[in-house]
Amino acid sequence: MLTxxxxxxxxxxxxxxxxxxxxxxxxxxxGVSVKDIxxxxxxxxxxxxxxxxxxxxxxxxxxxxxGIELSTKQMEGQVxxxxxxQDEVAPAKILAKxxxxxxxxxxxxxxxxxxxxxxxDVKALAKLPSKDEMxxxxxxxxxxxxxxxxxVLAGNLRxxxxxxxxxxxxxx
Numbered sequence: 001m002l003t004x005x006x007x008x009x010x011x012x013x014x015x016x017x018x019x020x021x022x023x024x025x026x027x028x029x030x031g032v033s034v035k036d037i038x039x040x041x042x043x044x045x046x047x048x049x050x051x052x053x054x055x056x057x058x059x060x061x062x063x064x065x066x067g068i069e070l071s072t073k074q075m076e077g078q079v080x081x082x083x084x085x086q087d088e089v090a091p092a093k094i095l096a097k098x099x100x101x102x103x104x105x106x107x108x109x110x111x112x113x114x115x116x117x118x119x120x121d122v123k124a125l126a127k128l129p130s131k132d133e134m135x136x137x138x139x140x141x142x143x144x145x146x147x148x149x150x151x152v153l154a155g156n157l158r159x160x161x162x163x164x165x166x167x168x169x170x171x172x
Contacts, residue, residue: 011058014081015066017083020085021084023088024110024112025092025109026079026110032104032105044082049084053079053080063111070111075108088113089131092126
């Protein structure tokens with residue numbers, strides 16, 4: 001059993017993390033094996049995402065102190081919260097992928113930059129490309145006209161070289 005001081009410390013820590021977070025995703029992990037939870041935590045850590053497990057009441061206090069109108073008490077099962085400070089899409093992607101392989105893990109909802117999301121919204125968010133993928137596409141789109149222009153110029157030079165080569169062979 002947690003003491004009052006321990007609970008206050010947990011709430012302060014959770015509140016700080018929630019305020020810094022770009023995205024939060026809540027899951028029901030009831031029935032998931034310890035081995036699978038450890039594997040999930042390892043995958044989340046690779047992407048800079050934390051997974052927190054505590055009492056629903058403490059989650060609710062931290063969310064309320066962060067200005068988010070969401071109650072975890074209404075969520076069924078054993079609730080865990082994932083927190084991402086860098087990537088908005090990473091926790092949703094990882095949890096959606098994991099829940100496909102492990103049907104006991106259920107996505108319950110989330111928060112994206114202080115906006116409450118339903119479970120369906122989180123699943124839709126998981127289908128979006130990550131920030132890095134979007135930046136790579138943007139760079140590719142910006143670079144495409146330049147690459148095309150370089151290829152056109154190279155084609156003209158190749159044509160000129162072939163004409164000069166043909167002229168030199170004709171004179172020989």
